[in-house]
Amino acid sequence: VDYLRNSQSATADDIAKIANVSRVAVSRAFNPSASIKPEKRALILKLAQELNYVPNHAARSLVTKRSHLVGVIVPDVCSPWESQEIDALTTSLQSEGFATLLFKTRADKQIDPQLLSYISGFNPDSVIVFVENVRRETLAKVIGRAVPIYVEYDNQTPLANDEGAGMLYDRLNICQRQGMEQAVALLHGFDCKRIAFLDGHPRSLAARERKRALSQIMAGRGMAPPIIVPGDFTYDSAHAAILSQFRVDNGVDAIFAANDVSAFGAIDALRYSLGLRVPKDVKVIGFDNITQAKWRAYDLTTVKVDLRERVDALIRLILRRLKTPDAPILIESLSTSLVVRGSVG
């Protein structure tokens, strides 16, 4: 082992010569997504290991202009929804020959120009922006050749010309409304009269759109408008906000939470601090369908965004744009649906 570490490393040319293959074949063997005969790949990888050859992406990226890095900008890796998405995304990117480069926004979820410059210095092939509060113009200017992918909500309209002229914004559009309509129908069917919306983070576009959709759907059914309870997507804030709400108004008979984690905080506040039963006294619905939603303690009815479909769509957007840099704007759309569990009915 030691003599290998101390000796000079082999080059791709050395491997190609010994294996009697082309240099391109050596390169393909190291890309898990490249098509190459299994025996050929095995031979090349075996020789590479024996001769201590490792491909260097940094050097290669200067030639190919491809870094094989996909930047992912998130406010929190540790929120269950984001961690589950990053997990699935990393698996898929890896199988396509890319690696995930993680970046976190500031604590207030803002992205400053310094962070964007910093990210662009790593020369990512693509950047997935899970945060919603960075201006497109700022991002486009700083990210350079990487094509950002935005996640949007209930919006099929291409960008207005003045905003998007000459710039590409591939997008994943989540049709949140579908699942929310099913959720409201369920609560309406149980004759819920005072429905609270437990809000998400004030800076979140997703939460804002969920709130708006809920109000519209309820109005469309002739129901009283939802009572808005402030929140920020966390368990702790949800727990505290529901306690405050019920101190002034204990007539709420259903809670629609902006995400699953805050639904858990609401359920625990109802059960353990207010002595109320879920679903008998108060029904609770969440949004996301994270793994924990099916845990027995919560058994949460929730609006499901299929994680597999979501990640597959993101990967398709990234690969299409890399293959065809000048293609017109691409929009992938994802549907949502209600998963009914014990927290309602």
Add this chain to the structure above:
Amino acid sequence: VDYLRNSQSATADDIAKIANVSRVAVSRAFNPSASIKPEKRALILKLAQELNYVPNHAARSLVTKRSHLVGVIVPDVCSPWESQEIDALTTSLQSEGFATLLFKTRADKQIDPQLLSYISGFNPDSVIVFVENVRRETLAKVIGRAVPIYVEYDNQTPLANDEGAGMLYDRLNICQRQGMEQAVALLHGFDCKRIAFLDGHPRSLAARERKRALSQIMAGRGMAPPIIVPGDFTYDSAHAAILSQFRVDNGVDAIFAANDVSAFGAIDALRYSLGLRVPKDVKVIGFDNITQAKWRAYDLTTVKVDLRERVDALIRLILRRLKTPDAPILIESLSTSLVVRGSVG
């Protein structure tokens, strides 16, 4: 915006000339951890943005031999413990001028040589190996110049000479025993007689060491050996295993779970499927102290590994090794302690 995107980008030399600073200053301005006067940094970043200059790490890394990338190899990003650690690690790495490069092991938690070659192609400055089942020799050979950091458990002994000769293995050693001794003392104090150990994944060194420590501590107190219940760190397997265990033996009065998530599965099985009360009928202790451990539905007594301390120690190991490549093996040690909540007592 468009004319900027289409025009030639400025170089570091251009920025240095216009700002009337050195080239080194331009480079430092983009490294969040480099010391530079705030006004100078602000001026350089402002000019860089106006003139569309972005530093290129790929090019720079060929000169400096530093990629500013730290590889992190994990089996699952989405387990709460790992996602919380990756989150804290990414924040700290970013503030030191590094970025986190995520890699996932195969579904069976194995690392194959192809994945290691793939990782080394990105030329990371350091690699943190959270998985325990890759041979050190394999890793050292393939990772090349990056220094791997291992996480170990209850082991202060430097490596035997034959295994470690000429190779460096910086390590973070978690002293699991301390917190576990406190946990057993608590259960002993409550006069628990039949204690089950809900095991972790069979390939996990951490779980194996936890099982061994528990047996030794209980034997030291003259208690009957723990009943071993199989598991794999997941909620679902824990839930199923506790149901099976109680079907053949309902005399268990305490469960020590190998991690918090499986403790949650155990609690839900006890309460919702077996009709038992926690802690009155069965006391439950976990390991990790993840955020969810304090959720009211679980209110879990658990062995705490301080996440902040753990990440700080990892960062110290990485930075020391990069600064002094030939320094002797470095071992950081972390203590553990019991956090007592409602699931016991």
